[in-house]
Amino acid sequence: MIVRRVSRILVAGGLALATAARAFDGAMPVPVPGGAHLFAPGPTDLQVNPSSIGDFDGTVALAYLKGRAKGGDGHRFLMQDDMRLMTGTYLAADGSSHSGSFAFI
């Protein structure tokens, strides 16, 4: 199991709120307990929470992807992504219950 500790960019909450979805009511979910981090399941250790949000009840999809991409100027890149989706019920920081969908990018 790998615990990914995050020490990079802090972005104002406004960015996330600016992407408000149709059903999203503005209440952001809480993080996974233990600070700014998340867990990385697989490929052998599956007893690891794949969600990037805490206090959650719903569907989770996780994929570690590899592919190729091309820039608009024709430059070629390798692409590696850790993509996760969460859709369901979650609790906000004040304990209130909400429904919504989120992408971990």
Place this chain on the structure above:
Amino acid sequence: MDLFEPGSGSRFHDFTPGVAPSGLVWTVPIPDAAIVVSQGGKRLDVDVRDLPVIDATPAEVPATVSFQMTWRGRGRARQLGRGTAVPPTDAAAFLGRFFRARARGTFSGAAGSFTFQSNPKRRARSLFAELGTEQTGALLAGAVRCGGCARSGPGDPGSQYGW
């Protein structure tokens, strides 16, 4: 969503929602309608267009990303996690029912004058993927019940799939 220079491995672009002051990592809301779960939870399709993020490399600039992906579960779901038997900060502090899966997708993005598009003919594919349902934290009270799921303990992770 990271783009690397072939050969050197240097990261050229890093499209990310960032880390919220709350500690929520790289997670951003998307429309509920962007996600479709079907086949009894064994398939998930997502179609997200022009999601506002930032490109953090080489300098932070406003950006957008789009992605279309499909997860397809394989085999039988298995129950995972240890729920409240472990501390809330433990990696196993969840209860879930997950399929091992395969995922594929196409991605595109823009940051200023820079744009990229993943290969639409050879879609990006998963090295590892899983798909399922879970409960965590305060919502663990109504623990997942799945009598038909394969069961295994922490000592034999992945045994069902021969990993």
